[in-house]
Amino acid sequence: MNISSDSEYLKNLGQLVIDQLIAYRSRSMTGADKVLELKPFHELDNKLGLDKFVQQQPISVQEFQQFLDLYLHNSMHIHHPRNIGHQLAPSRFPTVLADMIVSAMNNGSGLYEMGPSASVVERWVINWMLNKIGWSSDIGYQASGVLCSGGTMANITALSAARNLASPSTWKYGCNEQQVILTSAESHFSISRAAGILGIGCDNVITIASDDTGKLLVDDLSKAITKLQDSDKKIVAVVANACTTSSGVYDDLVAIAEVCNKNKIWMHVDGAHGASAILSEKYSHLLSGIELADSVTWDAHKMLQTTSVCAGALFKRSKNIDAAFTGSAPYLSLDEDCDYPNQMRRTIECTKPAIGLKLYLTLALLGEGEVASIIENLYQKALGFYDIINTRDEFECLCKPESNIICFRIAGKCRDEQKAIRNRLIQKDGFYITETEVNGDHYFRLTVMNEATSSSDISTLLDLIIGYGDLGGNNDLID
């Protein structure tokens, strides 16, 4: 059988995938099964039996069904109401449609001619983001940006530009002076990783103290800058969090911008998770001052409801993004004026898929208002869940949540006990939650990404934790 030409076979496989995916999604949303059937790697490896299907190709429709069943069952069920773990959006219809179109077309978005429609859509999406931040060209800025495969790449893009502008010889001749980045300890690991990659060195990320909740202490930032100004170290950037990945709290962007502005230091806002709150009238105040930054990272695949990955690296001044990967090359600033904008100059990626369509179709089909109301609803839900947790004496919350991230712990329990409880919740009870450390203390961490997660899910979760908590230091919990 030649599978390329056997249209009956293809039709059957296509229909099977669509039916299975729809059934899988519906079943997940009802809360059936566990969020995660976490078998040991080698056990799942044996079960999936991947070699077999490759050796016996073309795989029959029945065999394919068998593979797909196993694959889906042993995945993270992201649509499940008891999935309160990572910051990934449960895939919605518009972004899945976009992914299908992107896949079938396989156009690039790096060069205009490799994907004209894709390039126009990317430009629209970037302009929409810039506009939300307050960087529309009509207020005197010529802002710009690029879509990247994730927030880490957007952070690297911004910090590469900041490094090249702070030390203009770096791009051509390498790092010749000691460069530093300043940020709080609660920053995402991609900041210190970016410093390692960029040749700055991850030990040269200077940690500014934060308050108990994870907010950068602006006075300490000022003092650190003053101290550095007497040294031979070059400050590349200050990175502010909006919000922190660990605890979901927002740094004071206005105050940080004031310090950066006074000292003429690049301000980067890592808004991968929290920049989306700017869409909500109720929560946009959390982003006050974001327009004062020089660059912003904003992921669409977290709160803007697209599938992963789709992240904006956004720059207040167009000429600065052109410094990210080319040092200072004046001729590149023409880009904004030319008719065929080639984003390849501004991105690490060469073959760059047409990811902008995910966000465009989400906004076009769901509507901006609906996206804003999803964000508001999830932030609001987190406050409600916090109230439930906070009224129980057995638990301590890190703080009243500012976003859809809630950190809490069992009073008096150690890290290992909490880790063991988390394992049980996943393996036995079918919940999925994460854990984190803030200021050295260990917490359970919930990220409310799903409108289907209910107060009763949270109450059940707490009851289970208390049940395990009663077991105290029982070692068989630690598996």
Added chain:
Amino acid sequence: MNISSDSEYLKNLGQLVIDQLIAYRSRSMTGADKVLELKPFHELDNKLGLDKFVQQQPISVQEFQQFLDLYLHNSMHIHHPRNIGHQLAPSRFPTVLADMIVSAMNNGSGLYEMGPSASVVERWVINWMLNKIGWSSDIGYQASGVLCSGGTMANITALSAARNLASPSTWKYGCNEQQVILTSAESHFSISRAAGILGIGCDNVITIASDDTGKLLVDDLSKAITKLQDSDKKIVAVVANACTTSSGVYDDLVAIAEVCNKNKIWMHVDGAHGASAILSEKYSHLLSGIELADSVTWDAHKMLQTTSVCAGALFKRSKNIDAAFTGSAPYLSLDEDCDYPNQMRRTIECTKPAIGLKLYLTLALLGEGEVASIIENLYQKALGFYDIINTRDEFECLCKPESNIICFRIAGKCRDEQKAIRNRLIQKDGFYITETEVNGDHYFRLTVMNEATSSSDISTLLDLIIGYGDLGGNNDLID
């Protein structure tokens, strides 16, 4: 209307997308229309009218159809037989199915628990690639790798590891010594860009001369290394091309490996395009010596027939990949033995989509033999097209192709004239070809990615070029 709950609306949209995509693909494959309807950016921007759909949501099914028609029509028609441009595979059924599954699941592949099935599939795909290179664990290596969002990222991953191993203090403390990378001028721009990003400096990529076709001259490499050994510059790596992006020729990997081995220098093979020829009995000799490298970049979204992006960063020794983003951290080498391998430690990306499924389903549904025969067929086709071009007196070929890339030019025509002709071929005649420079000379460049491209397409292309060529220095060609 609430689009999330109006299942009739969703069904209609879904059906519309599937029908349109199938019709679009069939039409493209017949060779109807132009490969690329290249309107100026602002004209297409106005035509797509993206604002309108966002303001009037929810968009009606008719409006959506109107948008999709425009979007598809104004894209690069990658399945068109006269698309002989970039190195992207025309999307095939198995990889499109994979993309649908990945999108609906939205699982990650960075942490095992974020996508157990996805992680097992990624491991399978990596092992399959390692095996093809000759790095299976049973011959004494403990090889490893990670899938990245593209070959550029894989090159950065490999060169970051090489840099951190050559100068172990770099990761923590930044670049403190002058580091260099050696490669031919025909290397992909991502090598010099990687040097810029990594703080090595793109001027510290030392260009080794290549022969007329773009193959690195190994004697010159030896001389350059000897010269550098007397300097205070640290050699991070030698990058060999398999094949070059510009002309599609393979460096002599055995000879380069001998030089690297003698001088104890990291050898990286950029096999983004050409490593796939290892599947073909007829062409695998081109990759002789690849197993002697320390790291290899191998894209699946070029010759292995997946949609973009899916690239392997492959390491002969597992412990070395752990140096890529963490300097030398001995505790990380446990990773290979542990049951839950967390690829996040080895990749720039944090949220990393489950891209391995693209290649797995391609191999499972098409079969490895069929993929090998597609590669062989495309390489063979290029030789046939070369014969057609080479027998015509008006053209000069750079060389007999070693891959599916052919470079040729009109005898006696200048760069601007050839550029103008290319524009006409795209805009007026519906072909899509690229252009390149090799050793300072300008060439038309064909990449045969589509089995549907025929000798008669090539003859027509040549006739058209000759027709334009007759116009000589006529300036109105240069538009």
